[in-house]
Amino acid sequence: MSNNAYLTVRRYEGVPDSKQAASRVQEFIPLISKIPGFISYYLVDEGDGVTVSVSVFTTREAEEESNRLAADFIKQHLAPLLPNPPQITAGQVVARATPSGSSNDSAIGAAARGGDSENGCACLAQQMSKSSRATARRKRADSTNAELTPRKLQVLRETFSLLEPHAGNAGLAFYRNLFNSAPSLRPLFQSSIELQARKLMEALSYTIATFEQPEALLPVLEAMGRRHVSYGVVDEHYDIAIQAMLQTFAQMLEAKFSSEARDAWEEALFFVARVMKRGAADAAVPKQVHR
């Protein structure tokens, strides 16, 4: 199990109206989820005027930045609702468990079970799984799962290695195809398309490299899905992007993009989209866990 996770717990006492505080925290979530390395955020109303937040990141810098950001946000927007400075517990996650109890499952398998490997806090994950929202999401994930066989993984890696020397062109061709099929998506992209193309290819490269390591892949995809909410991306956009990616691979690889390769990519991209959408769904509502 990877230990590349840093967790920070902020415990606020003397909260006069915890419901209102939780509702105002919704405005904080888009800010914290933009910190590079963000994995997840939870808000717990303990009762008796105690509110606790738990955030998980991939780096210590991100974890420290979150505490600075929270302090600024509270000073500017929440001072009457969180009048006391928080008690902060922070550090590297040195052990964690997932519902599967195994660190060797494939990412696909973990997603199929709705495995919550994004965080370093199994107790929270278990409590959250009691909510009907989480249960419904897991059922959706179960029903859409497909196995990515070792052969398909091999095909993915082979085709991607053919594309990699032309990654810049492939990325640009993807955006051309995307905007041709859905011109209304163009305004969502604010930064340079060259830079964006490179980031997309890096993300695909990382995905392929870590497909068999859910603890490395799922948190990254879920966090990426959460960030996409702030770009204005909605679930319906994913199918359009997947078709544009498949079209791009076919154009770039021509006959080498066999029907077997197309099937493998389709399955892998739908898997990526599914995990990103799950992350996006988590971004929409702050977690409230009641004991």
Ligand code: HEM
């Ligand atoms: C297979 C799914 C996708 C992958 C792997 C992916 C990957 C990425 C990556 C790596 C970034 C860089 C910033 C970040 O990491 O947050 C990004 C940004 C972005 N993506 Fe995606 N993306 C996917 C789906 C989509 C879809 C469906 C849309 C809908 C139009 C979209 C629109 C955007 C936008 C608007 C940005 C921000 C661009 C900017 O900063 O100007 N992405 N994407």
